[in-house]
Amino acid sequence: MIKHWWKILSVVIILYTFIAGLLMPLKPGITSISPARAKAGETISMKVAGYNTHFTQAGKEVKAWLTLDSDAKKKMALSAGKIQAISDQELIIDFTLPPALPVKAKVKDCSLLLDNPIDGSSILPSAIFISQDKLVGDTAGWGDLPKKSLHQATGMKFPFRNILSETIRNLFYHVPLWFGMMLIFLVAMIYSVLYLRSSDPLHDNKATSLVVSGTLFGLLGLVTGAIWAKNTWGQYWSWDIKQNMSAIAMLIYLAYFVLRQSFEDRERKARISAVYNIFAFAALIPLLFVIPRLTDSLHPGNGGNPGFGGEDLDNTMRLVFYPAIIGWTLFGFWLAELYYRIANLRDQQEESEYIFDKGIQKI
Amino acid sequence: MGQTFSMKNKIIFLLLMVFHFVPIYAQNAEPDFMRSVGKIYVVVATIASIFIGIVILLFLLERRISKLEKQLNNHE
Known part of the structure; x- marks a missing residue:
């Protein structure tokens, strides 16, 4: 039992990521509004759909603004008229738009900012397009x-991101697989180097089994x-640069097994596949960490901006995300x-x- | 080349019109199952696929063990 402590640890950590990652609620957010466009000078009544919000409970404390960037630094806001909460998730907000926009543009996108003491503030970027003549x-x-x-939302909650919404939890189940894969392939590469130095078949077996997992x-x-x-993103395969490069990396590693199958001699098989494994790992680094950063990608942390962080990974998510990496790697x-x-x-x-066959030959 | 369409053509035209509008209608309808309840079923599908992947690996492992057992039994 004591020898296998790390296996138990991996299961405990993975269970923790399932429980904490699935049960922790999301922060309140705005999922959709209508109408999506209006003209300056109009009076509009806007229907707002919220997620995990408490509009009825907050009652008259709900406040709303339409905000826009008047220039690169300054933000301007238009406060709402009458706000009516239909349910905890539905609002009707009246806005009386001024006859002109504060910017010299035909059309300008405005964000909707909601605030109440229970949910804190939430924003829907580019919620409505306002045009003027x-x-x-x-x-x-x-x-x-x-x-x-x-107000600030209180309590331990995961951030609400539009489009992502609940799927933000996939960060704990999709990304640690890649982190774990990198660590496992790294150790496999080290064992391949050790095999080439020692010709010990145990090292070859270690490298191969690590490549399997x-x-x-x-x-x-x-x-x-x-x-x-x-x-x-709308499609299973968007031909995103990181998707393509990781698919190529997987093909390289699948070829490792084909290569091993093509040698009869145990030692030759081990030596050639060890060399191949070292080169496969050397190819993995540029494929996953260099090329995706050189061009635009749908993945966060790409297109010149190294690493993800900020609003995509806050401290609440780190509490589950980092253990998930350790847990899946050990697994x-x-x-x-x-x-x-x-x-x-x-x-x-x-x-x-x-030996048995040799014995028969001698007899 | 008559000006009138046959009954068959009319029906085909009608069906084409109907199915042409189905996608537009679907956009206004409720989100599909995977995107309902804040897309939580996407997370469920992700976890389920990880589980299936591990099961496939276990299946391959079992085949290897059976092969080894067979070899051992042949020798005794």
Whole structure:
């Protein structure tokens, strides 16, 4: 039992990520509004759909603004008229739009900012497009953003992101597979180097079994990513640079098994596949970490901006995300260990068969 | 080349018109199952696919063990 403590640890951590990752609620947010466009000078009554919000409970404390960027630095806001809460998730807000926009543009996108003491403040970017006929740029009716009076959501909650909504939890199930795969392939590469130095078949077996579990993680990463992409980006496969490059990386590692199958001699098989494994890992780094950053990608943290963070990964999510990486990596090592033990048994079996055959020849 | 359409053509035309509008109608309808309840079923599908992947690996592992057992039994 004590020998296997890390396996128990991996299961405990993964269970924790399932429980904490699925039960922690999301922060309140705005899912949709209608209408999506209006003309300056009109009076509109806007229907707002919220998520995890408490509009009726907050009652008259609900406040709303339409905000826009009047120039690169300054934000202007238009406060709402009558606000009527139909249910906890539905609002009807009346806005009396001033006859002119504060910017000299025909059309300008405005964000909807909601605030109440229970839910804190939430924003829907580019919620409504307001058009005007004259390009005057009059600030009458528009005020400053009421930054100081806004509330903060309290309690442990995951951030609400539009389009993502609940699928933000996939960060704990899709991304750790890739992190785990990288660590497993790294250790496999180290064992391949050790094999080339020592010619110890045990090192070869370790490298091969680690490649098995690493490849499983990579393939699962592709599948889970495709499911996530279908419901957020719109397609299973968007030919996104990171999707393509990780698919190529997986093909390189699948070829490792084909390569091993094509040699009869145990030592030749081990030596050539060890060299291949080192080169496969060397190819993995640019494929996953360099090329996706050189161009635009749908994945966060790409297109020149290294690493994800900020609003995509806040401290609440880190509490689940980092343990998930450790848990899945240890689990991958467990799977690899099972394959390793069987590979050793098979080697012993083949060796005894070889001695047995030799014995028969002598007789 | 008559000006009138046959009954068959009319029906085909009608069906084409109907199905042409189905996607537009679907956009206004409620979101599909995967996107309902804040897309939580996407997370469920993700976890389920990880589970299936591990089961496939276990299946391959079992085949290897059976093969080894067979070899051992043949020798005794």
